[in-house]
Amino acid sequence: MKTLNLPFDSILPEEIINYAGHLILTTKKESPKKCEKALLYEDIFENHPTVIKGLMMQKLNLDYLEKDLILGIDPGKRIGLSIFYYGKEIESIFHSSVENLISHVICVLGGLRAKRKIVKIGNGNMHIAKQISTMLNLKFCSSYELEFVDERKTSLKIKNFNQRGKRDMLSAKYISQRDGFRYSILPLSITG
Template sequence: MNGGGMLSRIGVYATRAKDYYEIISELRRLNLDFVSLDPDSPLPKEIKVVLVAKEDALKMQGLNGVKVVEVKDKGISLLSARIRLALQGRDKFGELIVGIDPGETYGLAVVADSALIDYRVFREVDDLLNYVKDVVEAKLAVRTLLRIGDGSPKHRDKVLSTFSIGLEGVEVEVVDEALASLTSIPSLDPPIPKDAASALHIALKEGHRVKGGLHV
């Protein structure tokens, strides 16, 4: 996944080293270019979105033609989605799909309006659940859908069981991984981990609806 139209359009400002490091580490993981900002210097004209730590938000208010995105403690995991929405001048995506490849590790890919916006690999199903809960509760899209691969029935059922306790009323589909693997995906630079790539295939393939979604 690369930054595409985001190159050099993202500015970062944080006075605390910890906040700054967390923000730029996530941007680097996502292969997004950025510019470090100084509030006492003119804002580069190409900057369209400014990421600012919560404690520093007031210092970056009132910028004409620039969207200021306040990064809170839990917001770092949703940074890519919030950047894309800000650049597009939108409050929500039309459709957001979370693809999950269950196995000894859990690959995850997040697709918003047909574009890959995030990917991860989790070792523990509870960590996977916590991330997906953050995505669902953020209400980033008009429609949010989970697609779970069926390649490992044991791990698929573990995900479904865990999610049924931790998520409410979420639309879920189970996807045939043999068919999903035939779905073409764009070449990604840099390439993403194998499990995340499998999750992307799953996200892009329509599956069988889990009746009633997930309910507590």
């Protein structure tokens, strides 16, 4: 929980039923047979921290109108990634290689349920953008929507040039909020 930067209370198993919080993390052995509260079990920690945040949002059944999973990608030397789920940004990070980015994107796309899964890639470096879309299509075995987005004016001028990839992550965030021409990508297992 500390890794996720989330506040939490530590309680005993017999206090679960009367606990005033919204979400309880426990073991299957210690969980009460009947409980009105949303429960998650310790096996959730086998997932990536971003997927854990998303699973918590799912469990809390947040009533956002937007139940989409949107990934904004800023291709370049450092590849910015911004992930929005239930209308909130749950991760902002950068990767130094396409392979690392693809394995992370697949982990998130495969780990979270969504009405629509949309991957938006900036068109600033089409060579890397095409490489990302091709690798994702080859390695991710489920359908998603793909957009190439005009990324003009997404790079802000930040002091100290690009400190720890901040500009790439901000660009990815802006890319995730823009619209482009949308393609529906079906997995190769369906299309052959």
